[in-house]
Amino acid sequence: MARSVAGLGVVTTAILTPYARAARRLLVVPAMFVGVFTVWPAVTTLRRGFDLAATITDGGLRSTVWFTTWQAAISTVSTLVVGIPVAWVLTRHEFVGRRIVRALTLVPFVLPTLVVGLAFRTVLPSGLRTGVAPLVIAHAFLNVAVVVRIVGARWESQPRGFDDAAATLGAGPVVRFRTVTWPALRASIVAAGGLVFMYCFSTYGTARVLAGPSRPVAETEIYRFAVLAGDMRAASALAVAQIVLVGIVLAITAPGTRHGASHATTPARPVTLRNATHARRAGVTLGAVIIAAVFVIPLVGLAVRSLRVGDAFTLSAWRNAFGSTTSLHLVDAITASIATALVAAVITVVVGTLVAFVQVHATSRTTRGIATACEVIPVVVSAVVVGLGFLLAFRESPVDWRGRWWLLPVSHAVVALPLVSRTIAASMRQIPQDLRNAASTLGASPLRVFSSIDASLLRRPIGAATTLAALVSLGEFGASSLLSRRGNETLTMAIGRLLGRPGDILQAQAFVAAVVLAALCLSLVAFVDRVTTGDIG
Amino acid sequence: MTTPGLEVDHVNVAFGDSSVLVNVSLRLERGEIVAVLGPSGSGKSTLLRAITGLVEINSGTVRVNGVDMRGVATHRRGVGFVFQNNQLFPHLDVADNVGYGLRIARAPSAQRHARVTELLSLVGLPHHGERDVATLSGGEAARVALARSLATSPPVLLLDEPLAGLDHDLRYALAEDLRRVIRAAGSTTLVVTHDPVEAERIADRVVRLVDLSDELTAELSSDGQ
Numbered sequence: 001m002a003r004s005v006a007g008l009g010v011v012t013t014a015i016l017t018p019y020a021r022a023a024r025r026l027l028v029v030p031a032m033f034v035g036v037f038t039v040w041p042a043v044t045t046l047r048r049g050f051d052l053a054a055t056i057t058d059g060g061l062r063s064t065v066w067f068t069t070w071q072a073a074i075s076t077v078s079t080l081v082v083g084i085p086v087a088w089v090l091t092r093h094e095f096v097g098r099r100i101v102r103a104l105t106l107v108p109f110v111l112p113t114l115v116v117g118l119a120f121r122t123v124l125p126s127g128l129r130t131g132v133a134p135l136v137i138a139h140a141f142l143n144v145a146v147v148v149r150i151v152g153a154r155w156e157s158q159p160r161g162f163d164d165a166a167a168t169l170g171a172g173p174v175v176r177f178r179t180v181t182w183p184a185l186r187a188s189i190v191a192a193g194g195l196v197f198m199y200c201f202s203t204y205g206t207a208r209v210l211a212g213p214s215r216p217v218a219e220t221e222i223y224r225f226a227v228l229a230g231d232m233r234a235a236s237a238l239a240v241a242q243i244v245l246v247g248i249v250l251a252i253t254a255p256g257t258r259h260g261a262s263h264a265t266t267p268a269r270p271v272t273l274r275n276a277t278h279a280r281r282a283g284v285t286l287g288a289v290i291i292a293a294v295f296v297i298p299l300v301g302l303a304v305r306s307l308r309v310g311d312a313f314t315l316s317a318w319r320n321a322f323g324s325t326t327s328l329h330l331v332d333a334i335t336a337s338i339a340t341a342l343v344a345a346v347i348t349v350v351v352g353t354l355v356a357f358v359q360v361h362a363t364s365r366t367t368r369g370i371a372t373a374c375e376v377i378p379v380v381v382s383a384v385v386v387g388l389g390f391l392l393a394f395r396e397s398p399v400d401w402r403g404r405w406w407l408l409p410v411s412h413a414v415v416a417l418p419l420v421s422r423t424i425a426a427s428m429r430q431i432p433q434d435l436r437n438a439a440s441t442l443g444a445s446p447l448r449v450f451s452s453i454d455a456s457l458l459r460r461p462i463g464a465a466t467t468l469a470a471l472v473s474l475g476e477f478g479a480s481s482l483l484s485r486r487g488n489e490t491l492t493m494a495i496g497r498l499l500g501r502p503g504d505i506l507q508a509q510a511f512v513a514a515v516v517l518a519a520l521c522l523s524l525v526a527f528v529d530r531v532t533t534g535d536i537g
Numbered sequence: 538m539t540t541p542g543l544e545v546d547h548v549n550v551a552f553g554d555s556s557v558l559v560n561v562s563l564r565l566e567r568g569e570i571v572a573v574l575g576p577s578g579s580g581k582s583t584l585l586r587a588i589t590g591l592v593e594i595n596s597g598t599v600r601v602n603g604v605d606m607r608g609v610a611t612h613r614r615g616v617g618f619v620f621q622n623n624q625l626f627p628h629l630d631v632a633d634n635v636g637y638g639l640r641i642a643r644a645p646s647a648q649r650h651a652r653v654t655e656l657l658s659l660v661g662l663p664h665h666g667e668r669d670v671a672t673l674s675g676g677e678a679a680r681v682a683l684a685r686s687l688a689t690s691p692p693v694l695l696l697d698e699p700l701a702g703l704d705h706d707l708r709y710a711l712a713e714d715l716r717r718v719i720r721a722a723g724s725t726t727l728v729v730t731h732d733p734v735e736a737e738r739i740a741d742r743v744v745r746l747v748d749l750s751d752e753l754t755a756e757l758s759s760d761g762q
Contacts, residue, residue, distance in 0.1 A: 159624065161620050161622065161624035162624055162626060164586075164589075164591050164611075164618070164620070164624070165618065165620055165624040165626075165685075166612075166626075166637070166641075167589075167590075167591065167610075167611035167612045168589050168591075168611060168612075168614075168616060168617060168618035168686070169612075169617075169637055169638035169641060169685065169686070169688075169689065170612050170613075170615075170638050170641045170642055170689060171612050171637075171638075171641045172610065172612045172613075175612075175641055176612075179626075179637070179641075180626060183626075183628040184627075184628065
């Protein structure tokens with residue numbers, strides 16, 4: 001019977017020796033990269049931090065870590081509470097505009113966190129612009145996409161039949177959720193929660209604009225100590241706390257990630273709204289409208305705010321940004337952002353592809369382990385800590401690299417590496433070993449097998465990964481704000497600088513830069529989406 | 538005259554613009570086993586789903602033991618359903634799958650265990666309670682699905698191609714078993730299948746789906762030629 005073969009043929013476990021051999025040799029490149037640009041700076045930072053273990057008992061640092069932890073916990077719970085119903089609306093139903101609404105939920109995720117924070121600030125009532133509440137709301141808004149992706153994927157693959165079977169056995173909607181849906185989703189919810197907690201714990205761009213001066217989080221404090229106060233020891237002590245706590249969270253929740261991911265099967269058919277009950281139809285329609293509105297309004301707010309100087313609406317902030325006597329050289333900042341993103345994307349994709357290749361094809365456990373470490377270490381070390389580590393590690397010969405232009409794209413590559421290597425590895429694993437076997441039985445040499453099978457099947461995923469890396473770089477603010485220098489200021493750096501300065505026109509210009517950056521990110525995504533989907537048709 | 542166990546009265550179901558069931562009527566006496574025959578895509582599954590309430594009917598009536606099911610949610614209908622691909626819950630073992638409905642009905646644990654044991658022996662799988670459902674063969678999974686649906690002794694039992702996916706010999710052997718088990722349970726039973734031999738072995742009475750609806754009959758016979 002045909003149904004018994006469904007789902008087979010996607011696992012690559014068979015060993016192709018030339019691939020394994022290549023994997024062992026290629027490992028040296030990512031290992032060197034992560035060693036020099038992540039491990040070494042992190043260790044330098046850690047050593048500084050340990051000098052001052054006493055400072056950790058310092059009341060100010062302790063309360064910062066405590067606040068960072070609990071705001072992340074509340075943000076995570078809020079994100080799940082909002083995200084799970086959104087995932088239900090978007091993955092269990094088919095309705096006109098579903099794809100658009102789904103794409104909208106991804107918008108905050110592809111936008112720089114700094115821009116999202118600013119966008120949020122424009123739509124909040126003036127008394128509520130900074131503090132815990134706006135920070136938590138913005139975190140939920142940013143990370144709903146994570147829940148929709150991870151939990152939604154699992155939900156989509158859950159056959160509707162289980163729900164129907166439970167109903168015929170007497171289970172009402174609540175009981176069905178508890179006994180059928182929840183057990184299926186639990187692992188993915190834990191995985192999504194862990195990831196969201198990590199993002200919220202290492203929050204930086206959002207916190208810079210929303211948390212307010214009386215509520216500093218770990219990352220903004222590291223920045224303040226290192227850049228504004230010049231207290232590297234306090235910065236390092238916080239960085240240590242950051243690395244340790246994120247490491248713990250990751251260790252607890254990572255098994256769930258793997259478990260959840262291994263479940264991907266054929267998607268169940270979503271419910272067509274036309275055939276649903278009236279109550280469900282009304283609920284889903286209302287849900288979709290609310291989701292769309294919530295995701296569009298802050299963006300509109302951002303654009304409107306860039307047109308306001310003081311209390312007047314004017315184009316002057318925009319006009320000034322293109323002028324010559326101004327504190328924002330928009331064209332220069334755009335050029336710097338794009339150039340940095342290009343270099344960072346190339347570095348990330350080269351290193352990330354190698355990491356993925358080794359993970360998928362190495363036969364030795366040690367080799368695979370090192371490759372996995374190359375992917376995990378940059379997750380544990382947050383962007384601000386990467387920046388701090390660069391400052392501390394690369395200032396003495398033979399590695400006196402202070403002020404080198406390429407440090408910035410390299411730091412972005414470190415930040416983007418895990419995302420990129422994971423994306424590429426997932427696609428590499430999808431290539432059936434038998435395709436390669438077929439090619440070799442037809443006379444293709446190992447190199448030929450790689451170029452004719454792997455390389456051509458990976459072209460699109462690698463294209464997507466390049467975009468991802470460029471997006472991360474365009475919006476990167478954590479490492480950038482520690483490495484910023486005059487001369488090659490990117491858009492995010494410009495926003496950070498302008499926000500910190502008084503004056504209505506400068507504030508408005510920060511929003512001009514934010515609108516331009518948002519437009520840049522969105523058009524990049526739209527362009528790639530068009531190119532990649534256009535190929536299929 | 539006694540109230541029928543299951544009555545389908547001029548039921549219409551349409552998905553958007555396409556009519557799937559047109560004026561379908563069918564009547565089963567209490568405890569009767571009826572098989573409905575029809576090719577795939579003829580709306581057999583839809584008929585069963587309409588009876589359980591998993592599909593909304595546009596017009597017509599479904600009655601279980603004389604009670605109109607209009608507005609009654611699926612989980613309150615007392616209609617058992619054996620799904621085409623069994624739909625055994627992957628996170629529960631065999632015993633917990635069979636006992637699921639009893640747990641929902643808050644049956645005391647001792648009673649539940651006794652009933653699960655009884656049903657597993659009835660379907661020929663004694664001592665299989667702790668098995669992972671993923672390890673069951675096709676025939677075993679079909680038996681567990683049947684046991685699960687019968688556990689709460691539903692007044693009406695529906696079976697959607699219960700033996701599809703099994704190989705030939707096993708299928709007819711299982712058909713006899715199925716009849717014996719259903720008879721023992723006493724539920725009014727409607728089974729849909731595309732296989733006339735299977736239908737004959739399971740049911741007291743066999744009808745063709747096309748014969749249940751005047752308009753459908755006319756349409757299909759003119760299409761068929």
